[in-house]
Amino acid sequence: MPVVSEQMNRTDRMYAIVEELRAIAPRPRSAAWLAGRFEVSTRTVERDISALQQSGVPVWAEPGRTGGYCLDAAMTLPPVNFSPDEAVALAVALRGLSGTPFHQAGNTALRKLLVAMRETDAHDATELAARIHFVGARPEAPPIPAVLTQAVTARHVLRLRYTDRMGTSTVRDVEPLGYVGSTTGWYLLGWCRLRVGIRAFKLDRIDRVTATAERAPRRTVRPDEIQVPDGDLLTLTLL
Known part of the structure; x- marks a missing residue:
C-alpha cells in the first residue's frame, strides 16, 4: 500500500x-x-481522478451508495520495472510524434507507463525529465483534432472543409484509408467522394472536420495510387 506523507505532492498522490x-x-x-486515506479534500480527489481519466488511465465512476471509483484492471499494466532513465528515454523518443496523428496517443501511452511504474521510480523519472531541455526546438505543430484520429481508427466517414495549396476551400466527404507521412508533413489518406478517387489531405490544411455515423467500406490501396504533392514519402499507415 502506498506510503502517505504530509509532503506528498500531486504527482505522487495520483x-x-x-x-x-x-x-x-x-x-x-x-x-x-x-480523501481520508491521502489526507486531502474530496474535491482534490475528484480533480485528481479527472486528470487521470483525461490522461487515458481507465478509472471509472460507479454510482450508488456503495459506489465510488474503480480501475479497469484489464486495461492497465501491472507494475513494470522500467528504470527512470528508460522512462525518460521513451519520453524523449515520443517527443518526435509532435505534429503526427499519433501525438496524443503517445502522451497517453507515456502516462500509462508512469502510473504502472513503481512509485519511487516514477517520481525519479519525473524529476529527471524536468532537467532535460531542448534548445532550438522546432515550432509546435497545430493540434490534430481528436475527432479526426478517433474517426479514422473507427473507419467513420469524415466531412472535411479543406483548403488546398492554391487557397481554395471545399467541403467534401472522405472515407478514411490511413495516414501518409512525408518530409514536409502528415496527410490523411482517403477516398474522396467529391473527386471520386484517392486523395491525400495535408493535416494542417483541414480547417474543420466532422465524424459521421456512416462506416466507410474497406478499400484496397495500390502504392501507385498514393500521390503526395509535397516532399518524399516516409511512412504509410493503412487501416
Whole structure:
C-alpha cells in the first residue's frame, strides 16, 4: 500500500491513487475514503481522478451508495520495472510524434507507463525529465483534432472543409484509408467522394472536420495510387 506523507505532492498522490485502486480492483473506493486515506479534500480527489481519466488511465465512476471509483484492471499494466532513465528515454523518443496523428496517443501511452511504474521510480523519472531541455526546438505543430484520429481508427466517414495549396476551400466527404507521412508533413489518406478517387489531405490544411455515423467500406490501396504533392514519402499507415 502506498506510503502517505504530509509532503506528498500531486504527482505522487495520483500515482498512489492508481496503486490503491489497482490493489482492490475491480471493487470501488469512494472519494471520501480516498480523501481520508491521502489526507486531502474530496474535491482534490475528484480533480485528481479527472486528470487521470483525461490522461487515458481507465478509472471509472460507479454510482450508488456503495459506489465510488474503480480501475479497469484489464486495461492497465501491472507494475513494470522500467528504470527512470528508460522512462525518460521513451519520453524523449515520443517527443518526435509532435505534429503526427499519433501525438496524443503517445502522451497517453507515456502516462500509462508512469502510473504502472513503481512509485519511487516514477517520481525519479519525473524529476529527471524536468532537467532535460531542448534548445532550438522546432515550432509546435497545430493540434490534430481528436475527432479526426478517433474517426479514422473507427473507419467513420469524415466531412472535411479543406483548403488546398492554391487557397481554395471545399467541403467534401472522405472515407478514411490511413495516414501518409512525408518530409514536409502528415496527410490523411482517403477516398474522396467529391473527386471520386484517392486523395491525400495535408493535416494542417483541414480547417474543420466532422465524424459521421456512416462506416466507410474497406478499400484496397495500390502504392501507385498514393500521390503526395509535397516532399518524399516516409511512412504509410493503412487501416
